Amino acid sequence: MAGTEERSRFLHLRRVSAAMLTAEQLEVRRLALDLARGEVRPHVEEWDRQRQVPQGILDAMAELGFMGMRVPETHGGLGFDLPTYLVALEALAWGDASLGLGLAVHNGPVTRAVHAYGSDEQKEAWLPRLASGDVLGAFAVAEGEAGGDLASLVVRAAPTADGSGWTLSGEKAWVTNGDRAGLLVVLARTGEEGDGLSAFLVARDTPGIQVVERERTMGFSAAEIVTVRFDRVALPSQALLGEVGDGHDVVADASNVGRLGVAAVALGIAQAAYEHALRYAGEREQFGRLLHDFGAIQEKLAGMALRIAQARSLLLHVSAAAEAEAPAEGIHPASLRAQVAMAKVAASEAASWIADEAVQIYGGYGYMRDYPVERLMRDAKGTEIHEGSSELLRMWMALDAVGDAGLS
Numbered sequence: 112m113a114g115t116e117e118r119s120r121f122l123h124l125r126r127v128s129a130a131m132l133t134a135e136q137l138e139v140r141r142l143a144l145d146l147a148r149g150e151v152r153p154h155v156e157e158w159d160r161q162r163q164v165p166q167g168i169l170d171a172m173a174e175l176g177f178m179g180m181r182v183p184e185t186h187g188g189l190g191f192d193l194p195t196y197l198v199a200l201e202a203l204a205w206g207d208a209s210l211g212l213g214l215a216v217h218n219g220p221v222t223r224a225v226h227a228y229g230s231d232e233q234k235e236a237w238l239p240r241l242a243s244g245d246v247l248g249a250f251a252v253a254e255g256e257a258g259g260d261l262a263s264l265v266v267r268a269a270p271t272a273d274g275s276g277w278t279l280s281g282e283k284a285w286v287t288n289g290d291r292a293g294l295l296v297v298l299a300r301t302g303e304e305g306d307g308l309s310a311f312l313v314a315r316d317t318p319g320i321q322v323v324e325r326e327r328t329m330g331f332s333a334a335e336i337v338t339v340r341f342d343r344v345a346l347p348s349q350a351l352l353g354e355v356g357d358g359h360d361v362v363a364d365a366s367n368v369g370r371l372g373v374a375a376v377a378l379g380i381a382q383a384a385y386e387h388a389l390r391y392a393g394e395r396e397q398f399g400r401l402l403h404d405f406g407a408i409q410e411k412l413a414g415m416a417l418r419i420a421q422a423r424s425l426l427l428h429v430s431a432a433a434e435a436e437a438p439a440e441g442i443h444p445a446s447l448r449a450q451v452a453m454a455k456v457a458a459s460e461a462a463s464w465i466a467d468e469a470v471q472i473y474g475g476y477g478y479m480r481d482y483p484v485e486r487l488m489r490d491a492k493g494t495e496i497h498e499g500s501s502e503l504l505r506m507w508m509a510l511d512a513v514g515d516a517g518l519s
């Protein structure tokens with residue numbers, strides 16, 4: 112464990128960005144870091160091996176309000192704005208990326224979808240339970256045959272003959288939190304054409320829902336990523352979120368918040384990898400000198416610090432813009448899509464590059480399961496794919512840049 116002086120040296124990047132944070136955000140970050148340092152970090156390797164986080168840590172998160180960061184206070188949450196939420200999430204993901212990813216899905220797209228599109232009854236039914244942690248949320252969009260290409264989704268919700276509800280059938284892939292979730296936001300086909308999609312709030316204990324496979328993921332091992340099968344699941348009409356055909360909008364809006372969350376998780380990974388590498392470079396001696404005395408290693412450390420500072424500044428900037436432009440309820444303006452994409456691509460690619468450099472600085476030990484940077488490298492890769500792959504997000508940036516000038 113690093114001493115106080117050493118720790119403050121590790122945290123110098125945080126001091127740089129702290130200049131941009133409000134007193135409330137600094138306090139929230141301190142709380143989240145204390146929790147991550149005391150209750151999360153000591154157990155990360157064990158959770159990675161066991162491929163799950165214990166319920167106790169989710170209960171501890173709930174106790175401090177971290178399950179309801181984006182639920183309004185009127186419904187029992189903390190009602191954080193986007194920048195404050197992301198500051199807290201980065202700190203928690205610094206503790207453990209798998210835990211961070213689960214929190215990002217729960218507090219991000221799931222909470223956003225209910226809050227922005229839910230009826231008063233749906234909000235009353237779900238928001239207080241999400242905020243208290245009684246119910247964990249999962250976001251079920253991707254399928255084995257289609258992830259980013261929503262027009263190709265095949266999971267179907269058919270109206271019942273008497274018009275009283277819906278019958279949901281098919282399989283959703285890679286559902287984070289899917290095993291433990293009490294609420295799934297499910298995107299399903301309700302029309303024939305590509306855009307004929309609707310979103311549903313599906314209680315996990317509805318008969319006919321089954322977790323058929325626990326995915327053997329490269330990283331995020333403890334995030335409980337599963338395949339969920341819906342076998343003629345009977346849903347009441349009140350399960351529909353928004354109107355029939357709103358599914359694409361619901362997911363586009365919720366995913367904007369989801370992407371910012373994944374960016375914060377990526378930053379937590381990047382910061383952790385950087386700190387490990389910095390410490391190791393100050394301890395390991397080769398050729399009679401500490402690694403951090405070699406120019407090649409200094410260049411790596413400087414590059415890592417630079418990429419973190421760039422990505423964090425961009426995320427703060429974009430999340431502040433999103434907060435200013437997006438109404439609490441309603442649809443995120445499409446104009447935000449490219450900015451959010453930039454923030455997510457910058458953070459996730461920085462995380463992968465930094466974790467890779469951290470493994471390199473550790474040398475042979477870095478390649479061993481016994482050292483944390485190997486896990487961080489596996490986790491980082493997932494942030495480049497989940498909630499919009501970098502290629503897809505770059506395409507949106509290009510579309511935004513060139514407008515109607517040729518791309519469609």
Ligand SMILES: Cc1cc2nc3c(=O)[nH]c(=O)nc-3n(C[C@H](O)[C@H](O)[C@H](O)COP(=O)(O)OP(=O)(O)OC[C@H]3O[C@@H](n4cnc5c(N)ncnc54)[C@H](O)[C@@H]3O)c2cc1C
Pocket residue numbers: 216250251252253254255256257258259260284285286287288331336493494496497498499500501502503506
């Ligand atoms: C850690 C993790 C957690 C996840 N959690 C969830 C979850 O909770 N809920 C959920 O619904 N999904 C989840 N997913 C799934 C994830 O959202 C999808 O994997 C992602 O959207 C990509 O879709 P795909 O896998 O079908 O890739 P594909 O769409 O098949 O893409 C394959 C490759 O082709 C590229 N590509 C595709 N289309 C284009 C194009 N038009 N132009 C250029 N390149 C293109 C992609 O960028 C990618 O590199 C998770 C995935 C991971 C890795």
